[in-house]
Amino acid sequence: MQSPSTAPTATPDLRVCLRAPIPEIADAARHLNAAVTAHLDGRFREAEDLLIQANIAAITQWAESLIGKFSEYNTPRFRLSSSSKDSPPKERARMPLSELKRMLHIRDGYHCRFCGTPIIRRQVRKRLVSLYPKVITWGPRNADKHAAVFVMEAQYDHVVPHARGGGNDLENIVLTCLPCNYGRSSFTLEEMGLFDPRTRQPVECVAPGWDGLERLLC
Numbered sequence: 358m359q360s361p362s363t364a365p366t367a368t369p370d371l372r373v374c375l376r377a378p379i380p381e382i383a384d385a386a387r388h389l390n391a392a393v394t395a396h397l398d399g400r401f402r403e404a405e406d407l408l409i410q411a412n413i414a415a416i417t418q419w420a421e422s423l424i425g426k427f428s429e430y431n432t433p434r435f436r437l438s439s440s441s442k443d444s445p446p447k448e449r450a451r452m453p454l455s456e457l458k459r460m461l462h463i464r465d466g467y468h469c470r471f472c473g474t475p476i477i478r479r480q481v482r483k484r485l486v487s488l489y490p491k492v493i494t495w496g497p498r499n500a501d502k503h504a505a506v507f508v509m510e511a512q513y514d515h516v517v518p519h520a521r522g523g524g525n526d527l528e529n530i531v532l533t534c535l536p537c538n539y540g541r542s543s544f545t546l547e548e549m550g551l552f553d554p555r556t557r558q559p560v561e562c563v564a565p566g567w568d569g570l571e572r573l574l575c
Contacts, residue, residue, distance in 0.1 A: 376422060
């Protein structure tokens with residue numbers, strides 16, 4: 358995965374992401390990828406074992422460091438004025454339509470545009486839960502959810518926050534993992550000290566042939 362050390366040198370004080378992903382995320386992606394392949398080949402017990410291996414507690418701990426209360430990773434460097442008088446009117450619809458989401462996944466390569474975490478659509482998560490409910494847990498608390506699937510579920514982040522007047526067009530929305538989206542909240546890239554992810558290429562795949570596990574829906 359790409360780390361903050363690979364950021365462009367013109368503005369070295371900016372970060373690529375709030376916190377670099379831990380190696381366990383790539384491990385979990387490989388397990389999930391192999392599990393789907395095993396499932397489609399009819400090797401259901403093997404698929405179940407691989408899904409269990411992907412449920413790595415350290416991934417939830419990584420996510421918790423980015424969401425919720427401010428931490429060393431998600432505390433804004435400063436806060437710009439958010440006066441409604443200074444902001445353009447917000448568009449009514451907040452989330453992109455289904456076709457726009459599909460285009461975002463293809464464009465961004467099923468990876469978070471900030472940290473490079475592999476991403477799966479909600480439909481894929483629901484399919485996994487229905488097929489393997491005993492191992493793809495999905496309880497009310499974050500700790501009750503399958504760690505990898507929880508972190509990888511697709512989020513659609515407004516580069517210019519919707520709360521600050523950002524539009525719902527394809528150019529203003531990027532695909533992200535849950536921690537990167539919730540960690541930035543409604544703060545601007547400037548406030549968080551982040552590079553604009555649209556100015557660099559999407560992060561390369563960490564799991565060979567990663568397709569967002571879309572083949573599970575075929």
